[in-house]
Amino acid sequence: MDEKLIQEINEKTPILDLVSEFVSLSKRGKNYMGLCPFHQEKTPSFSVSPEKNIAKCMSCGEGGSPINFYRKIKNISFEQACQELAIRAGIEVKATNVRKEPFEKEFKLMDEAANFYQFNLKHSEKGHEVLDYLNKREVSEKLTDHFRLGYAPPFGNTLYQLLKDKGYDTSDMIKLGVVKQSDDGSYYDLFSDRLIFPITDPRGNVVGFSGRSLNPKEAAKYINSPESVIFKKGSLLYHLFEASSVIRKSKQVILYEGFFDVISSFGAGIENGVASMGTALTKEHAKLIKNVTSSVIIAYDGDRAGLKASEQAISILEKEGLKIEVLTIPEKMDPDDFIKAYGAEKYENLFAEFLKDPYQFRYAYYKMGKDLQNANDIKTFKLNVIKMIDYADASIRQIYLKKLSEDLGIPIEDITSKKMDIPTRILPKPDKKSMIDRHTRAEYYLIFAMLRDKKHAKTIQKQLKRTDFADHVAASIRSKIIDYYEEHEVLLLDDLMDTLPLDERSFLEDIILNDWFWKMKIEMQDIEILDYAKLVKEASLKRRLQYLNEKIKLSGDHPKDKDLKERDLVLKELKHKPREV
Numbered sequence: 001m002d003e004k005l006i007q008e009i010n011e012k013t014p015i016l017d018l019v020s021e022f023v024s025l026s027k028r029g030k031n032y033m034g035l036c037p038f039h040q041e042k043t044p045s046f047s048v049s050p051e052k053n054i055a056k057c058m059s060c061g062e063g064g065s066p067i068n069f070y071r072k073i074k075n076i077s078f079e080q081a082c083q084e085l086a087i088r089a090g091i092e093v094k095a096t097n098v099r100k101e102p103f104e105k106e107f108k109l110m111d112e113a114a115n116f117y118q119f120n121l122k123h124s125e126k127g128h129e130v131l132d133y134l135n136k137r138e139v140s141e142k143l144t145d146h147f148r149l150g151y152a153p154p155f156g157n158t159l160y161q162l163l164k165d166k167g168y169d170t171s172d173m174i175k176l177g178v179v180k181q182s183d184d185g186s187y188y189d190l191f192s193d194r195l196i197f198p199i200t201d202p203r204g205n206v207v208g209f210s211g212r213s214l215n216p217k218e219a220a221k222y223i224n225s226p227e228s229v230i231f232k233k234g235s236l237l238y239h240l241f242e243a244s245s246v247i248r249k250s251k252q253v254i255l256y257e258g259f260f261d262v263i264s265s266f267g268a269g270i271e272n273g274v275a276s277m278g279t280a281l282t283k284e285h286a287k288l289i290k291n292v293t294s295s296v297i298i299a300y301d302g303d304r305a306g307l308k309a310s311e312q313a314i315s316i317l318e319k320e321g322l323k324i325e326v327l328t329i330p331e332k333m334d335p336d337d338f339i340k341a342y343g344a345e346k347y348e349n350l351f352a353e354f355l356k357d358p359y360q361f362r363y364a365y366y367k368m369g370k371d372l373q374n375a376n377d378i379k380t381f382k383l384n385v386i387k388m389i390d391y392a393d394a395s396i397r398q399i400y401l402k403k404l405s406e407d408l409g410i411p412i413e414d415i416t417s418k419k420m421d422i423p424t425r426i427l428p429k430p431d432k433k434s435m436i437d438r439h440t441r442a443e444y445y446l447i448f449a450m451l452r453d454k455k456h457a458k459t460i461q462k463q464l465k466r467t468d469f470a471d472h473v474a475a476s477i478r479s480k481i482i483d484y485y486e487e488h489e490v491l492l493l494d495d496l497m498d499t500l501p502l503d504e505r506s507f508l509e510d511i512i513l514n515d516w517f518w519k520m521k522i523e524m525q526d527i528e529i530l531d532y533a534k535l536v537k538e539a540s541l542k543r544r545l546q547y548l549n550e551k552i553k554l555s556g557d558h559p560k561d562k563d564l565k566e567r568d569l570v571l572k573e574l575k576h577k578p579r580e581v
Helices: 003-011 015-020 066-074 078-089 104-123 125-136 141-146 158-165 170-175 240-250 259-267 283-292 304-318 335-342 344-353 358-367 375-388 394-408 438-452 454-463 472-487 493-497 502-512 526-554 561-575
Strands: 026-028 031-034 046-049 054-057 150-152 179-181 187-189 194-200 206-213 222-224 253-256 273-275 295-298 323-327
Touching: 003 066, 003 078, 015 031, 015 046, 015 054, 015 066, 066 078, 104 125, 104 150, 104 158, 104 170, 104 194, 104 206, 125 150, 125 194, 141 259, 158 170, 158 179, 158 187, 170 179, 170 187, 194 240, 240 273, 240 283, 253 259, 253 283, 259 273, 259 335, 283 304, 295 304, 304 323, 304 358, 323 358, 335 344, 358 375, 358 394, 375 394, 438 454, 438 472, 438 502, 438 526, 454 472, 454 526, 472 493, 472 502, 526 561
Parallel strands: 253 273, 253 295, 295 323
Antiparallel strands: 026 031, 031 046, 046 054, 150 194, 179 187, 194 206, 206 222
8 A cells, every 4th residue: 555545544544532532531732542452451541633643642652643543443454444544534545556455355254154044033933032032141232243243044955046137156165064955956054053263363354153052852952153264263363363462451361262262352352352162272372362362361161181282382372471360260160150150240359369380280280189108199299390390480490390399398409319429520430331422422412402491492503503413303303492492492392302203202212211311311511512512523523534535535636626625724724722611
């Protein structure tokens, strides 16, 4: 979109009128003030200047021109904000100025289907029965409208006929999963006699549906739209678009398991809830959350399955660097049931009384149901806790080692072995059975250092190329550790192992993780890492020198100049020998 058009849209959109739609303002001299819509505050700091036609929060800095304010408050793209404000201002936007939406016809079809389901919920006899069901679940008409709930009638191809009459291609209906074709060639609606939950993408487009059966004898309680070009369940969060402005304002999102948890929570006044649609949380889900906030509360069901899902979600969210808290709901209830049983006020009070940080939650979860007089339970509990604090801050490690010591009734020093008082720069004599040379062992120790610390990994990356490693499996693992740190601050060993092929996984398990150097958790100083890197580099240069000498020898009286020059360079580098370690 060209700059002149953007300027015209901003000039013809009075910022005062625009902001007044979203913020209650009072006049202060030439300007107007109100509570910032982008963060929580008690004292108004959001200033609107009709003279300059801009709005800005003096506290958090959000706001700007009419277009910028509108796109942020509506959580839409810059282009979409321009188009909507242009229509309001009576400005014609030529097609050449607008980037075409690649899935525009798909979005229109899905929106048409959502409208059809909404109409049937409110204007059909069976739909009224579903409304009665919703009323019994304390889902008001206001909530029904906000979440665009609908009903799919039990008549085989009603939606298909409607979409066909409106000119939509049957192939698109099938591609998007709202219609299916039977063996006899006829077409029928995927959803039949089900309560419909429309699913939107982060821009607010309807991209799929989930249908809940109200028949207790139905085998599948929920069925979802199949994967399509616009619907990928592992990359979508229910209600994220609708809640995004509240999430940004509160700087926190509440992560639920189910649709009704989100709806009941919203009805109770907690409007920053989203759900992962009954599927396990994914890395893509975590990235979506990170786009709108840095803080998340996991509010999964209070039963054993919900607690397990919470424990799994923590590690995924931690990898994205999010601040995490877990709401442990009493009596093994889910949020929807708790709100219905005890009311909105008591549910809100849970967030003050039953929030735990990830360490508190996992420690209690690992201890749950364990008989600490049983050797197997003791071993499992201890291993889980040790793994939990492996990369934790020293103070956190100390707290949980102390708790573990008290729970098991044994001294801290008996829980985890003390580091041996051995100079870390002395390479141990290799096992006579394996007789690994010092250069190969140096490669292994560099892998140890990289697994433990991102800073060490970056140092080694600068010092050595992948080809400097003699062991091709170690070289491949080195590269994968570097790739892992591109997206994470801390390396989780199990997470890395899941990405490795069998030979690399076996290499780590059989050689690296069984080495006493790793088992004793011996730390390495920066100077030692440089020493090991020099040893590896020296071995690499010697291998190269041997290759060049053989190549020159085979060429007889006519060696190539480039080979001679490279040999001289290698010999020169080898004169700078590493310090003995």
